[in-house]
Amino acid sequence: MTTSNPVTSAPRAEGPVVRTATGPVRGLRENGLAVFRGIPFAEPPVGQLRFAAPRPATAWDGTRDAYAFGPPPPQDLGIQGRTGVLDAPEGDDWLTVNVWTPDPDPAARRPVMVWIYGGAYKLGHSGSPGYDAQRIARDGDVVVVTLNYRVGMEGFAQIEGAPANRGLLDQVAALEWVRENVTAFGGDPDRVTVFGESAGGGSVASLLAMPRARGLFRRAIAQSVPGTFFSLDLAEDIGRALAAEAGLRPTVADLAATDPRRLPDAGQALSAKMLQHLDRWGRIAPTVTPFSPVVDGDVLPTAPWQALASGSARDVELLVGHNRDEYRLFLVLGEMYGKITEEQATGALRLFAPGGEAGERAYRAAFPEASPTELYERVQTDWLFAMPSLRLAEAQTAGGGRAHLYELTWGAPGNGGILGACHGLDIPLLFGTFEADLANLLFAGAGVTPEAEALSSRFRTVWTSFATTGDPGWPAYDPEARSTQVLDTHPAVTAYPEEKTRQLWEGYEFTPSPLLG
Template structure:
């Protein structure tokens, strides 16, 4: 009898690690291992605790399926069943311990609230195969589980998970053919912000040699702001933000409470400022311990001076977000003025933006200032701080317009993800490329994949490093070229701005807020 399917069945492949033996599969020309635990499930007694290394196992552990994503709210991606949230996935050309290939470790985005490494757009097969590198993706705690300021718990648990994943890579990746001394972290949006945070974290020192920060999300919170938002999330459930009161709450219910607070954020601009305006509920907390200072301050002080940095953004970051908010092409003069007032730098930022872009419409002003505040200028300032302290940074901007959805989104937020991974026909960002990949998209993707993997291998993406005199930037447009940084007006408007931790402006009563408690430092 003929087989029910003519599809070739993946061939099993074994890897022996110190924790135990894994059975993966050979797919698309590479060996793939999914759902490998790098830390114990953070549930029960470990709920809201710093991650603990995963235990070993006897026999052969199947590694065919992705682990469940961390709990997230109604916008969750993927199946959230199961509590083994902290797992990693590996794509390798050949799991030969003697190969010592460069390793690329991806940190997914999602505003620190949603996302999972198992999304099809993050499939690492093409990047690993074409670049002859080992690709690793992983899950980390997001939302309240990972970033809420909870009494009795360490701050920045999501970042601590990322450090734990990198420690697992250091200790284990050799078995998959990777070189633990040539690790590059790369991430986009909140993943780019995470890469920036790792550059500033003492516990991450020595865990990676290079970093790629794509569209760095520039939101970092003070403990006071984070504590006030956490209190609001807990109050949705009639509780206080303490480990004692929250540790028995269903994680999905806590995520939904976070969604409820997010939906009301625009009403709290006087209390929470720009994060309320931009509906940012969670972000890394500059707690003075796990994250002593902001990434920009850390790099200015010389942290990571020996780390090679590749950083950049898309030209039209805000356009996709405006579409999702129902504002694309619909911004009024009043809405543009509110954006300028809340996020433009300095007390006269609104006037300076209008002077800098005198012919801009309300839509254009709204898009530009929001793109600058959220992603473009945080990315550029990261490169500038690294360069000024003696480090080497390469800068890029993606200007190629997405042809999907009638071409209305330009070079929008997230367009770089399918181009870097080469997954032009799958996952959510594939709608930006169109129903069938255009030849120019394939060509541009090949260029970007080659640059990213070349950077991971030897630190040179193929264009000169950024400096204060020439500001040379790789522009990925219809015809890629190296030129001076294109967003010069925005650069000048923000050149004296300091990306400080975002503060709590007032308590609900209107008085100056004070933190109700201090976070517990993570266990050493």
């Protein structure tokens, strides 16, 4: 086993030292903040702990240097537009947290925001430059914690002899670490807000439905919640296919003997041929993402929409929303934008719209001027992100809780504005990281305009105000007024803007995807 954050005995006077439950850590002073990176919240999940639920980290002697991000979990880098090697340390300490705090004074009791990254449940790590949380912590006077969790086969494949949803269990373990340790960093463990985007938003939705996560956070922000949750039967079938790509059985005994850095190859191989399983996996097959939270009846007893509607999170305040043109990103990255045929549009409408052929007719009637590309994009934006996010707000309200809804309609200025308000645009706007990761594409050729900086500041004000008070600055969602914050150059509160789509999906239930045939 290798580690990236050695324990030292020679203190550095200039670095702040905080005592955690497992030992003291020394951070750095950066831009008016105290920053701590790569603190273990669990034991490395390798060897005997491979595919197991996370175990608490072992205490250390001396003071641990918390200067560098921990290594990312093994992951698939073959997603559209992203290939190559991560610029990140190597090692087995995948389960670490990072902390940005204005002042590590236990008496400060600032609000705490815990970030959960996205990445289709198969990639991502908290050390990505786009998740540098200094502007959120400084502008909002909050403590920000980011965490690593297992992705891909390590975290989400259904494996015989292993608990389901290990990636979600990692997130719970990190939140338990926050509850036990954040006071020492100047945070208030009674004012914790979890926030995440895409698979991170799906993770937040899952945590709202998980008994193990109850009481670990007071507020939740779910950005672009995916509607993809697997039934146990479907997850087991996909697990068998994943293991077969590696020439193994889907058991702990077989898979644990394989180098964890080799298993992402099996996920990439299956992603490339998922459409061959359309008759068994249905709508999941075109997503080329063989991982999602599994409604297993234990770790995740029910899907988030059913859980929230029954009141499981009525004591948690929720902020949830989506971007107007979510699916545009994938069309542009796949060089398909403007090239969708009528036949492809028909296939997508019949597969994803409620009611099959009737759904296709309904979409065409609602959007009579739409081109094949626009229809193809619209129905997949709706099915994958927009309607799941809207329905989460509706479910929370139905269950007796409070939810606030937003939609981002401001378009990315890069590449001639072709990307619109696409998936992932909210990340650089929220973090203010305009020269990292996806932002290079979103702002290419346009730079960061004053209106982008203004909207970015607005994002941080809303998110941190909600984390501090529970009030983002506009009325809570209700079935009559449907108040929605539209985030654009001139933000405004209106009735939910996508009314045609909302009506098309009225009565549709987001339930775990079944195994067909």
